[in-house]
Each structure stands twice: as structure tokens, then as C-alpha cells.
Amino acid sequence: MLELILAKISNWAIPVLFCVFLLLGWARRLPVYETFIQGAAEGFQIAVRIIPYLVAMFVAIKVFRVSGAMDMLARLCAPVLGILGAPPEVLPLALMRPLSGSSALGIATELVKTYGPDSFIGRLASVMQGTTDTTFFVLTIYFGSVGIKKYRHALALGLIADLTGLLLSIFLCNLIFK
């Protein structure tokens, strides 16, 4: 029931939000159309400004994955994951998740399909996918959009967040689904 409500929220949120914005603007006697155009004008520049950062990241990540270096790294790290109680099959997902959202989703989908959504691997992959974030992607485009080159402790914080999320999802899945 709760989950049904939650799913409804995500469908309704954006239309409702737009209504609130527009009605409030109208009530305040703003020239709503003009104001929209004025704000929207920046959209293109911001999006285009992040191209160099996106290309730098996408090329490096894709080369690393396509060449097989990712699988090699996964094989090296597999024993560590075993100690924590996670099957080695989910490791490529754990490694890919901070780097690329679409590749990680691809891996997660494949795991869910191959092992079944109700298997331990399928459930763990689902939780991991929902728990961790594409830290590199987020940092790259957010910092790139304003021209920041020195990330300071942001990268470390982001990676710690991913690691915590990963460990917590392994722990919780073992607790609930095993």
C-alpha cells in the first residue's frame, strides 16, 4: 500500500510542482511567460558548458570497460567481497556504479534477468543499484558546469558515500533476504 502511494507520488510530483509554480507566479502578477523565457535562456549554455567534462569521463570509462580491464579488476577484488557476504557476480556492478549510471543499470538489469529478480543476486543487485550513486558523473557535470577544477574533499566524500551504501546494501540484504 505504502509502496503504491510512493509510486503515485513520483508520477504526480512534476505536474503538481509545475501547477504550483505557475499558479503562484500568476497570483503574484508576474509576467509568467516572459519570466519563463528569461530563465530558460540559460539552459543551453549550462548544458553545453559540460561537454568537455562529459567527453573526458565517458571516453576513459568506456575504454576501461571495453578493454576488459574492468573485468580484471573485478576478478582481483572478488575475494574481498566474498568475506563481506556478497556473491562475486555483483562486483562489476559495484565497481561500475560510481562511474557510469547507464552501464551500471545495464549490468543490474542483466543480473536481475539472468539470476531472476527474486534470487539473492537479483535482490542484492536491485538494492545496490538504488542505494549508490554515479558519483563521478555527478561531480563531473556539477563542477564542470561552473568551471571548478579542484574538487577538494568532494570526491573523497562521494566515494565514502558509495562505499557506505554498498556495504549497507550487502549487510541489509544478508539480514533480510537470506
Next chain:
Amino acid sequence: MLDLIWLILFLGGILVGALTGKIELVTGTFFSGANEGVKVCLDLIGLMTLWLGMLEIAKQSGLITFIARCMRPLTGILFPGVPPEHPALGAIIMNISANILGLGNAATPFGLKAMEELQKINPDPSTASDAMCTFLALNTSCLTLIPATIIGVRVAAGSSNPTEIVAPTIIATGLSMVIIIIIDILWRTLLRPWYRRFKRC
């Protein structure tokens, strides 16, 4: 650190590709990867334009400032360097809310707007400010109530209970958000001053 990771990805990929005889594949990947990067940006243009237009209406009608004022007790602790009622705080709150609700499409435009506002009060425009680091830490560790995409994947794969993963996801993301906030505050208030003093000695 970013330099190092980028070099490892690039050089490691080329090296492994060369050793395993997949060098043509690597060459092809350079071009397809570059294309993919631009394609992500192209997808973002329309979305950014729409959301920034809507956001401007929200800003000029005073809604963003109102939201920022309501959340002041919380943002005061998390972003001590940002003046109260600064437009950056409104955008940050909208971004985090969108993330919590699983609205990825809306989160990015709000986030980029927040970065733009934070950059205006950043003393060194090429270096991330404390507020930016805190914001990105919140963003990447964010509590997720509705992992919509993966639920969709599970439904498509014929799961008998596609939403059973929601509870562990909420617990794991909520906890990791709390942990990251604590680490960030500890670093800013305690560890960094120590580290600096240690370096000076």
C-alpha cells in the same frame, strides 16, 4: 586524486586492451565514448531549458526564498558559509527533494542551478568551496524513497514482489546520508584544523 583515477582508467584500459589483443576495439571506443558524452549533453539541453524556465518563475514569485527560510535550521548547520535566504539554498533543497522522490530528470537542473548560485559566493572560482563539497556529498548519498528505475526492471523481469527492495534501499540510503553528513561536519570542524596544524609543524 581525480587526475590519478582518470589516468588509471585511460592507461589501464589501453594497456589491457593491447595485451589482450583488443586494440581495435579500444580505438573504436574512443570515438563512441566521445559521442556518448555529447549525446548526454544533448539530452540535457531540453530538460535544462524547461526546468530553468519554471525555476525562474518559482524564484521571482518568492517561493524559493520561502522554502529556504523554512529549512534554515537545517541548512544553517550544513552550509554555515552560505548567507540565509541565499537563492543557492532554495535550489539545493529542491535538488535534494527531487532526489529523495526519485525524480532524476528534475534533480539535475536544480543541482546545476545550485552550483551556479554557490559559485557566485565562492572566493576562488577554480576551487570547490566547502558548501559545494557538502552539497555534492548530500547529493550522492541521498536518501531514496522511490527507486523507480530498478522497480521497473524487476517488474519487467517478472518478479513476484518487485517492491520488496524498497525497504532496504530506504534504510541503506538514509543511513549512508546520515553517516556522510557526520563525516563532512567532523572534517570541517575538527579534523581539517588538526591536519593543517600538523602540516605547519
